[in-house]
Amino acid sequence: MSRKLFTVAVAGATGAVGNEMIRGLESRNFPVKSLKLLASSRSVGRTLKFKGEDIAVEELTGDAFKGVDIALFSAGGGPSLEFAPKAAAAGCVVVDNSSAWRMDADVPLVVPEANPHAVAGYVKKGIIANPNCSTIQMLVALNPIYRKYGLRRIVVSTYQAVSGSGKKAIDELSGQTRAMIHDASAAVSVYPHRIAFNCLPHIDVFLENGYTKEEMKMVNETRKILEDSTIGVTATTVRVPVFYGHSEAVNVETKTPFDIQDIRAMLASAPGVRLVDEPSANVYPMAIDAQGQDDTLVGRIRRDESIENGLNLWIVADNIRKGAATNTIQIAEILAEKYL
Numbered sequence: 392m393s394r395k396l397f398t399v400a401v402a403g404a405t406g407a408v409g410n411e412m413i414r415g416l417e418s419r420n421f422p423v424k425s426l427k428l429l430a431s432s433r434s435v436g437r438t439l440k441f442k443g444e445d446i447a448v449e450e451l452t453g454d455a456f457k458g459v460d461i462a463l464f465s466a467g468g469g470p471s472l473e474f475a476p477k478a479a480a481a482g483c484v485v486v487d488n489s490s491a492w493r494m495d496a497d498v499p500l501v502v503p504e505a506n507p508h509a510v511a512g513y514v515k516k517g518i519i520a521n522p523n524c525s526t527i528q529m530l531v532a533l534n535p536i537y538r539k540y541g542l543r544r545i546v547v548s549t550y551q552a553v554s555g556s557g558k559k560a561i562d563e564l565s566g567q568t569r570a571m572i573h574d575a576s577a578a579v580s581v582y583p584h585r586i587a588f589n590c591l592p593h594i595d596v597f598l599e600n601g602y603t604k605e606e607m608k609m610v611n612e613t614r615k616i617l618e619d620s621t622i623g624v625t626a627t628t629v630r631v632p633v634f635y636g637h638s639e640a641v642n643v644e645t646k647t648p649f650d651i652q653d654i655r656a657m658l659a660s661a662p663g664v665r666l667v668d669e670p671s672a673n674v675y676p677m678a679i680d681a682q683g684q685d686d687t688l689v690g691r692i693r694r695d696e697s698i699e700n701g702l703n704l705w706i707v708a709d710n711i712r713k714g715a716a717t718n719t720i721q722i723a724e725i726l727a728e729k730y731l
C-alpha cells in the first residue's frame with residue numbers, strides 16, 4: 392500500500408529550531424508531499440534547502456495555511472497565539488513549539504515516549520503543544536521510573552545552553568567569548584548579564600512567587616504530561632555558556648522502594664534513552680556528546696543516601712533536536728500514522 396503524503400508547513404523556518412525541523416523532516420523521511428516555509432516579512436526572498444531543492448520562504452500570515460495538512464510552529468509565542476487558531480480553522484493540525492498553548496486544557500502536551508495517547512486530543516482545537524525543552528528530556532528519563540515506582544517528588548537543577556534562546560544568543564556567546572579572549576569589551580544584549588564565562592540563574596521572566604517562568608513550566612508541564620497533579624516538582628533553571636545541549640541534575644523520591652539495578656536495566660531499554668554511565672572510565676553524559684543526535688543521555692545513576700527512596704541522575708539532551716524539533720516531528724509522525 393502506498394504511504395499517505397502530507398502538505399507540511401514550517402512556521403519559523405529560518406530560526407534555530409525551524410532549521411532543525413526542516414533537516415529532521417528530511418532525515419526521518421517524514422511523508423511530505425510538499426513543504427511550505429514561513430517566517431517573518433524580513434526573510435521573504437530567502438530560500439532554504441529541502442531534499443536538495445531550494446524552497447522560497449514566504450511570510451507567515453493567516454492565509455498561508457490553505458491546503459496545508461500539518462503545520463510545525465516555531466516562530467515564538469506571539470505568532471503562535473495569533474496564527475495557530477487561523478491555521479487550525481483552515482483545516483490543518485498545528486504542532487506548536489512555543490509555550491503559548493501548553494497549559495490550555497483543550498490542547499494536548501506530548502512527549503511521545505511518555506504520553507503518546509494524548510495526541511488524540513488534537514481534535515478539540517486542532518493544536519498540539521510541544522513541551523519545554525528541559526521538561527522533555529527529564530520526562531523521557533523519568534517516565535519509566537514513574538510508571539514502575541511512582542514519583543513523590545522531583546528536584547531539578549538545569550544547566551541550559553544558549554541555543555535555547557535562539558540564533559541571537561548563539562551569536563552573543565561566540566561574540567563575547569572572542570571579545571574576552573582578545574581583552575576587548577563584550578557587548579551584552581540578549582541576556583541581562585554577560586553569559587560568556589558566567590552562569591545566570593535566570594531563564595525567562597521572574598514571577599511573583601520568586602520562581603522564573605521556565606522553572607514553573609517544568610513544574611506544571613510535568614504534572615500535565617504525566618497526568619498526575621500529586622507529584623511535587625521544584626526547579627532551578629540556569630543558563631550556562633554552552634552552545635548546544637541542556638544538562639540536568641535530577642533528584643527524585645519514588646513512592647515505593649526501588650532496586651538500583653532494575654532502574655539501570657529499565658533505563659537501558661527505555662525508548663529514547665541512552666545509558667551513559669561508567670564513572671570508573673570517566674564515562675557520563677555530556678553536552679558535547681548529546682549535540683547533533685536525538686537520544687536523551689542518562690548517567691551518574693546513584694542512590695540518594697539521605698532519604699529512603701531517593702535517586703540521583705544526570706540527564707543530557709540536544710535542546711534543539713529532542714528538546715524541540717525532533718519531539719515536534721515525532722508528534723507529527725504519530726498524528727500522520729494514527730489519526731490523519
Ligand code: NAP
Pocket residue numbers: 402403404405406407408409429430431432433434451465466467468470488489490522523524554555556557558559710711714715
Ligand atoms: P530563533 O532562532 O530566534 O527563530 C525565530 C523564528 O521565528 C525565525 O524563523 C523568525 O523569522 C520567526 N519569527 C519571529 N517573529 C516572527 C513573526 N512575528 N512572524 C513570523 N515569524 C516570526 O528562535 P528559536 O530558538 O528557533 O525558537 C523558536 C520558538 O521555539 C520559540 O517559541 C522558542 O521558545 C521555542 N523553543 C525553542 C527551543 C530551543 O531550544 N531553541 C526549545 C523549545 C522551544 P525571521 O528569521 O524572519 O525573523
